[in-house]
Amino acid sequence: MREHSLDLPTPEKWGEGLLSIPEGEILELEVRLESVHEGILVSGTVDTTATGVCGRCLIDIDEPVEVEFQELFAYPGMEASDFDVQDDHVDLENLVRDAIVLSLPFQPVCQPDCPGLDPNTGERLTKSTDDTEQTPVDTRWAALQQYTPDDGDALRAAPKTEKS
Numbered sequence: 001m002r003e004h005s006l007d008l009p010t011p012e013k014w015g016e017g018l019l020s021i022p023e024g025e026i027l028e029l030e031v032r033l034e035s036v037h038e039g040i041l042v043s044g045t046v047d048t049t050a051t052g053v054c055g056r057c058l059i060d061i062d063e064p065v066e067v068e069f070q071e072l073f074a075y076p077g078m079e080a081s082d083f084d085v086q087d088d089h090v091d092l093e094n095l096v097r098d099a100i101v102l103s104l105p106f107q108p109v110c111q112p113d114c115p116g117l118d119p120n121t122g123e124r125l126t127k128s129t130d131d132t133e134q135t136p137v138d139t140r141w142a143a144l145q146q147y148t149p150d151d152g153d154a155l156r157a158a159p160k161t162e163k164s
């Protein structure tokens with residue numbers, strides 16, 4: 001049994017969705033190779049960073065990706081397998097790429113409650129107070145807006161501060 005830690009760049013862009021791994025992004029691999037009767041059992045984890053855009057508001061985002069993988073690389077002629085040991089080597093590229101690409105979300109978001117884009121202006125909505133200020137007030141309650149709980153206290157407090 002052998003264990004390897006490898007840092008390798010992606011040979012090309014991986015993934016076609018809103019999030020992908022850019023070409024040259026570093027893949028941090030922890031790989032364990034175990035000799036079994038039929039071949040070599042490969043297992044491990046890969047850490048990298050996916051970049052792309054939020055599916056709702058289209059802002060640029062990046063997201064950490066960590067996936068596990070495991071596959072038996074069969075010795076040639078042993079049994080039908082998607083992966084073979086070739087010239088005493090195992091080629092992990094397809095295995096790692098598929099594990100990563102399948103883990104990428106179809107609808108990535110910049111934050112779980114991303115409000116998205118304004119349907120009228122196309123501007124990115126934010127959680128600022130603008131939203132609440134623009135909310136129309138029910139006219140039956142509008143008159144109450146001039147009364148706030150602090151008004152009375154403020155009027156009583158004001159003369160005192162002037163005298164002192």
Ligand SMILES: [Zn+2]
Binds near residue numbers: 055058059109116
């Ligand atoms: Zn967003």
